[in-house]
Amino acid sequence: MSVKVDVQLDCKGLSCPMPIVRTKKAMDQLEPGQVIEVQATDPGSLADIQSWAKNVGHQYLGTKQEGDLLKHYLRKAGNYVMKERKYPRMIQNEELIQKLNSDKNIYILDVREPAEFAFGHIPGACSIPLVDLENRIAEVPKDRTVYVICRTGTRSDMAAQLLTGHGFENIINVVPGMSVWTGPVEQEN
């Protein structure tokens, strides 16, 4: 699987503390919400990068192993306060799970970053990151109900407003979103 990321960082051949020191420096340069891929060969980097990300509040997405090479994916924490959701039409996770049980053909639009999507999404969901949505708006069907989802309901709220602004009529925001999703999940391989 190749994952679209904003920045790639090469830490191959480095042993600790350098993979984390370099990752921290690179993260400082990123915008909130951007995703970094850290390539490392030190097996210790796996546990350390997870603990570090948790301690500083970055989102650890996952790690892909290719032989001795470890690719760690992280998303920089946002410094924005949780905004009040403006888009009124919402559905709870549990309701969506029930709908999925009776109808597998529901159209779900996942607006998270590709790396977040890659490490776990609802089977059949379409991936269009929020930042790309305006350019790729033609891919979204106008004649169907569209359930928009992200991690916590904020990006999907913005996506729902954007789509409605473009004349879409059946848009529903799924809350709280994938961070507490208990329904079926698939990963890209």
Add this chain to the structure above:
Amino acid sequence: MAKLMTVEEMAKKVLHDKLFILDVRNDEEYKKWKIEGKQVESLNIPYFDLIDGVEHLLEKLPRDNRDILVVCAQEGSSRFVAEKLSEAGMDHVYYLQGGMKTWSKFYHSELVAADENLKLFQINRLAKGCLSYMLISEGEALVLDPGRKTDVYVDLAQKEGVVIRHIVDTHVHADHISGGPELAGKTGGTYYLPSSDVQDGTVLFEPLENHPQITMGKVVVEVLAIPTPGHTPGSTSLLVNKKYLLSGDTIFVGGLGRPDLGGKVKEWAQMLYETVFTTIADIPDDIYVLPGHYSTVAEINDQHIVGDYLGDIRQRNEIMRTQNRKAFTETVEASDSSEKPPNFDKIVLINRGLETVTPEKATELEIGPNRCAVHHSTPEPD
């Protein structure tokens, strides 16, 4: 400048002196396994919380004349942190050479007994709490439960001017990879193992049960092999000169060996009961027990030896006096729900000759404490 401390230097401090350890590994690794000593104080702060600076850490560090040793998995992160501490004006700051990886392979020898007929060394792999032994008499040596770093035994034999004739494993170990086969290859000595532990394994060995006595020198040292099943069905203890009981993983200073590592906990717990209340019951109180492990530094005595008189062990450990079969077996069976030695199933396969690994992989598999004892009276510290 932060200074380097070798594992040898650290071992001396851990055994004899005061030391403050700043362990900069992540907290999960620290909780599983750390450096301990009677006068060692340790603090865990992961190195990745110190990348931006160590100022917030300074007030947590001692300002007496104790050395501060920074420790990590391999060395790099401890050096990184130690240098930051030095730059911040801290004195007596060291980092550990090779980190926990090198520490896990360090062995310390202590002379237990010496008279004209017998010299007995206890070789303590401090990081894991694994104990092995060398018995010497009239130019010959027997090595018991050797660890993987066989040079330690070869060097000691050379220093003592003796030839290693016998190499014995009290049982097939689950917590460390035996140095027995390699040491036999290096020295030409005979490698003994209890057959019932090897089963269909392919390791080359002489069945220990065929040798109720192993003589060394001119019959000066009598080694009596006593079957003491329980920790494993083949577990054997060696009684040396009717004075020392080299008990393997059957009896520890702090209790008994756990019977659950073979997946037949109920069956083996019954064997352990029989061993404790028949075989061991016949051994007098003034026999000195030298075990295969310890689980806390409290088990190391003032002579830096792990050992105690059987009578004192019986008195201290309630389980040794729990004659009610049901109460006994229920207590030792409870070990099944406690954390097992790291990678124990794989290590057993290697020791039976059914799997081979590279030295790097072997080091990785052995990282961590031994976890071979039943913990019945005191809960395991976090």
